[in-house]
Amino acid sequence: MTATLGACERRAAFSECRSGATAVEFAFIAPIFILILVVWIDLGMTLLEQSVLDSATLRAARSVKIGATTTSTDFKTTLCAYLYGVVPCASIKYTVQSGTSFSALSTTITTDSSNALTNTSFSIGSGGSDVLVQVGFTRKLFAPWLSAVFGKNGYLLILSTVAFQNEPYS
Incomplete structure (x- = not known):
């Protein structure tokens, strides 16, 4: 009876045996690939949410600009209608401020320990006012x-900012 020799046993030196090397190499590289995959998923979600928030902010700001939105509730309703469920409406915070010039408007944002906006207000001004919307x-x-x-x-x-001048509505 003749015994069949394995791949490593047929080689002259043990140092030439490579069986299992692929598994060991994968064990070294797999955590790095998983790390990169997690970062890509997180970055992709962040970019999607930023894009949706920018679009919703532009549309809600447009309704303020033309005078269609005059209350904070109307603004949030308009804003949430364009979030398409990608961004949770309940966690949205916003500041709408108006003034006679853009230099008079504050772009400073303050956040709490969970990085949420804390300086929220709503003032759309009147026709021709300069307005800064931060969502x-x-x-x-x-x-x-x-x-x-x-x-x-x-x-x-994730923050979206729009600055504009109201239409001269009355």
Whole structure:
């Protein structure tokens, strides 16, 4: 009876045996690939939410600009209608301020410990007023260890800002 030899046993030196090398190499590289995949997913979600928030902010600001929206409730209703469920409407915070010139409007934002906007107000002014709209929401990062680079206490503030002059409505 003749015994069949394995791939490594047929080789002259043990150092030439490579069976299992692929599994070991994969074990070294797999965590890096998984890390990159998690970062890509988180970045993709952030960019999608930013894009949807920008679009909704532009549309809601347009309704303020033409005088169709005059109350905070109407503004939030218009804003939430264009979020398409991608961004949770309940977590939206906004500041709408008006003035006689853009230099008089404050672009400073303040946040709390969960990185949510705290300086919220609603003042659309009148026809011809300069208006600054800032809309933001806080999103929990998918991977908490990304917060050291991108967020505050594991939360990321996604903010959209629009500045315009109201139409001369009365």
